[in-house]
Amino acid sequence: MMRLKLYSAAQNSxxxxxRIALNLKGxxxxxxxxxxxxxxxxxxxNPQALMPTLEVDDVNITQxxxxxxxxxxxxxxPTLLPADPVLKAHSRSFALAVCAxxxxxxxxxxxxYLLADMKVGEAKVDAxxxxxxxxxxxxxxxxxxxxxxxxxxxxxxxxTLADIALVPxxxxxxxxxxDLSGFPIMREIEARCAVLPAFVKARPEKQIDYKP
Amino acid sequence: MMRLKLYSAAQNSxxxxxRIALNLKGxxxxxxxxxxxxxxxxxxxNPQALMPTLEVDDVNITQxxxxxxxxxxxxxxPTLLPADPVLKAHSRSFALAVCAxxxxxxxxxxxxYLLADMKVGEAKVDAxxxxxxxxxxxxxxxxxxxxxxxxxxxxxxxxTLADIALVPxxxxxxxxxxDLSGFPIMREIEARCAVLPAFVKARPEKQIDYKP
Numbered sequence: 001m002m003r004l005k006l007y008s009a010a011q012n013s014x015x016x017x018x019r020i021a022l023n024l025k026g027x028x029x030x031x032x033x034x035x036x037x038x039x040x041x042x043x044x045x046n047p048q049a050l051m052p053t054l055e056v057d058d059v060n061i062t063q064x065x066x067x068x069x070x071x072x073x074x075x076x077x078p079t080l081l082p083a084d085p086v087l088k089a090h091s092r093s094f095a096l097a098v099c100a101x102x103x104x105x106x107x108x109x110x111x112x113y114l115l116a117d118m119k120v121g122e123a124k125v126d127a128x129x130x131x132x133x134x135x136x137x138x139x140x141x142x143x144x145x146x147x148x149x150x151x152x153x154x155x156x157x158x159x160t161l162a163d164i165a166l167v168p169x170x171x172x173x174x175x176x177x178x179d180l181s182g183f184p185i186m187r188e189i190e191a192r193c194a195v196l197p198a199f200v201k202a203r204p205e206k207q208i209d210y211k212p
Numbered sequence: 213m214m215r216l217k218l219y220s221a222a223q224n225s226x227x228x229x230x231r232i233a234l235n236l237k238g239x240x241x242x243x244x245x246x247x248x249x250x251x252x253x254x255x256x257x258n259p260q261a262l263m264p265t266l267e268v269d270d271v272n273i274t275q276x277x278x279x280x281x282x283x284x285x286x287x288x289x290p291t292l293l294p295a296d297p298v299l300k301a302h303s304r305s306f307a308l309a310v311c312a313x314x315x316x317x318x319x320x321x322x323x324x325y326l327l328a329d330m331k332v333g334e335a336k337v338d339a340x341x342x343x344x345x346x347x348x349x350x351x352x353x354x355x356x357x358x359x360x361x362x363x364x365x366x367x368x369x370x371x372t373l374a375d376i377a378l379v380p381x382x383x384x385x386x387x388x389x390x391d392l393s394g395f396p397i398m399r400e401i402e403a404r405c406a407v408l409p410a411f412v413k414a415r416p417e418k419q420i421d422y423k424p
Binding site for chain 1: 259260261262268271273274275277278279281282285286297298300301302304305308309311312313315316317322325329330332336339340343347348350351352354355358
């Protein structure tokens with residue numbers, strides 16, 4: 001039996017993606033809250049000093065999407081990707097857009113650099129956050145509106161990588177008071193995910209290190 | 213026979229990744245230079261208005277890593293991922309770090325927003341570029357130094373997703389005069405890639421739309 005440990009934090013949304021994936025696959029794992037990503041111990045696991053890290057026996061896997069693809073390779077059922085190769089590509093593409101063009105641009109270390117090193121002021125950091133959220137979510141809403149067939153979730157009748165990336169990011173956007181009224185398809189899919197135990201259990205407020 | 217078209221531009225390094233992957237797999241494709249990603253025609257293919265887009269028959273696949281995984285699914289030989297599941301995860305993780313934490317933060321539209329909208333000045337944009345390049349490449353060099361066994365390329369004795377992401381990004385870093393002297397393992401791997409026809413043919417200066 002493989003031993004799975006997830007190093008993450010309650011409000012780390014990349015970690016929440018992996019928690020959702022582990023839950024959807026029904027895998028037992030130990031959740032290890034990380035208080036300081038730059039501690040020498042953590043850097044050994046994750047040289048980027050980013051969360052999450054998935055420890056599998058003695059191996060550390062970094063980057064949430066790589067960790068989820070690893071789980072998909074090792075525990076293929078239930079799958080987190082559509083069976084059709086084109087829909088599978090769309091699901092991966094959607095998740096990559098959330099992770100690279102939205103999340104990576106708006107995470108705390110980037111906001112901190114803008115504020116503390118570039119000294120742009122809080123108003124411009126807020127505008128920065130709203131800008132990349134709006135630009136990326138608008139394109140992704142269009143992508144969903146353009147689907148050949150309407151599915152219950154983004155690209156299948158079950159949650160896939162796209163939904164796993166979307167849900168924590170919409171929660172982030174709300175925390176930063178971004179206007180989501182223009183994204184009805186996403187919000188409908190989000191509502192379907194919100195009632196699934198795998199998504200509920202992965203929420204920040206359900207983690208042992210959650211602080212409101 | 214499948215018809216493959218790649219919408220990209222000579223100096224679009226995300227597109228260069230897909231060109232390398234197509235070449236490594238020995239696939240014929242039509243290269244379509246994109247002059248304006250915000251044109252109504254292109255937006256229909258790629259709502260994010262980003263390059264590249266891989267057109268497969270009548271379907272548009274966006275996001276370079278999703279396009280390469282699609283090619284891997286449909287044309288598994290030669291593979292662009294290590295066979296071992298852990299090394300496969302490391303290769304994907306490495307590529308994701310390049311794409312999300314380095315490339316996505318330093319692309320032209322982000323630099324343009326910093327300069328034109330946030331008005332931070334050119335010196336701070338240069339510092340921004342150097343900062344994320346240094347932070348991410350340092351972590352990735354450590355990652356390579358920590359490998360259990362030294363392979364010819366990042367995570368195998370043949371080029372995989374990690375190498376495909378690395379090579380165009382190092383070229384970008386040089387174009388922006390970032391100091392790469394602290395990354396000997398990467399530079400050695402880059403030199404091995406540089407002589408392979410698949411990488412040579414994908415270089416910006418080999419494309420019909422290249423302008424020095």
